[in-house]
Amino acid sequence: MKFGILGEAKIAREHIVPAILAAGHEVTHVGRRNPGQVPLPSIYKDAIETDYDSLLSEPSIDAIYNPLPNHLHVPYSIEALKLGKHVLCEKPVALNLDELIKLESVAKESSAFFYEAYMVRSHPQWDWLKKLDIGKHQSSHFIFSYPQQPADNYRNRAQDGGGPLYDIGCYAILSGCLLFNGSPEVLSASAIMNDSFDVEKQVDASLKWPNGETLSFTVSGSAALCQTLTLLGSNGWAKLNVPVNPPEITHAYWSNGGLDEGNKISFPPCNQYQLMVHDFVTLAESGSKSDFSLSTIVTKAINEIQQATGLSV
Structure with a gap:
């Protein structure tokens, strides 16, 4: 092509x-x-x-x-x-x-x-996580942050669709869509504005899916670089070390209960972009046919979080 x-x-x-x-x-x-x-x-x-x-x-x-x-x-x-x-x-x-x-x-x-x-939809770690037997899924916790971008970066301009909610909050919401069924409602949300630009620097939100599963996430465009996702089930837990931008060889951990490191799984080398x-x-x-179902869920949730926090839509 x-x-x-x-x-x-x-x-x-x-x-x-x-x-x-x-x-x-x-x-x-x-x-x-x-x-x-x-x-x-x-x-x-x-x-x-x-x-x-x-x-x-x-x-x-x-x-x-x-x-x-x-x-x-x-x-x-x-x-x-x-x-x-x-x-x-x-x-x-x-x-x-x-x-x-x-x-x-x-x-x-x-x-x-x-x-x-x-x-991320193409990376095998997400297919593994969806199929992993840790009982009924109850909640997930997602963090994605990166340092402040240079002043001329579009992420610092609200009129260009900047801010971490659009930029990486979409990944947080998508993670819930990949793990749970249906469309979520926004339970709570808060935003901290950037000191120098007309965009938020951090958003924290909680969402609930139709079968009761919840997602809590933090996304920030003005913090230390960090990515993590933890999924809690009725009979265990799982953690993706780097849920969005994993290296060629990446790892995950899971357990049927316990406070130790858990069982480590290493995924075969791959390039998720390829x-x-x-x-x-x-x-x-x-x-x-083009399928906009995930795009609709993510966009709707972002707009509801914007309305709840007073951010522009």
Whole structure:
């Protein structure tokens, strides 16, 4: 499959482009806001540099990867779908449900396939965790934080869909969706605003799923780097060491009860981005219909947390 990259983003050059190439596909075009001003990094090899609109209309491209700032995910994904391009779009796909409904409507009328780039869905540690027998799932606890980003980073601008709730809170909510069934309600939420920018620096929230399972999470864009997830069951517990950005070889721990380290499991070496690209291409080439069910649950929960904490929607 021939890919066009919509924006020369860090995640594109460090993760997605290498994953596309390793999966046996091509990156033929790169769209930039101001093409020709700065040379493309070497990872793009012989890819043609162009602007956003020319990239979308290029007939030789089969699929678009959209890693633009969050507020540009929906409009450019809509244009790509209208032009018959498959779309792999960074998370969170939409800032609100109105945006998401517009995108879903276009996707239903398009012959192309849309997929939100939650690479964690492709990592085997999540399949292992869902199948692990620790009794009835009762609650999970999720933490994801990273240090303050440079001033010019879009994560510091509310108008661009910045802030850790959009950026990594989506992973927290998704973790509950992967483990529990149905759509959650927000039980409580609080936000601490950033001292220097018009976005939150930390959000804490608790959500409850229809069968009674709960998720409590903390996400921060101004703290020490940290990731962890613990799942509690009626007959045991499990812990993912690095739930979102695991290294090539990662570990998990589980127990049927006890205060020691538990049983250690090491997963086979893998690249979750490459696995995601493989899943995306397989679904697109098989004619699969775009599925927005997870996107709807996550977006709805984010918006409800924003309303509960006074953050802008």
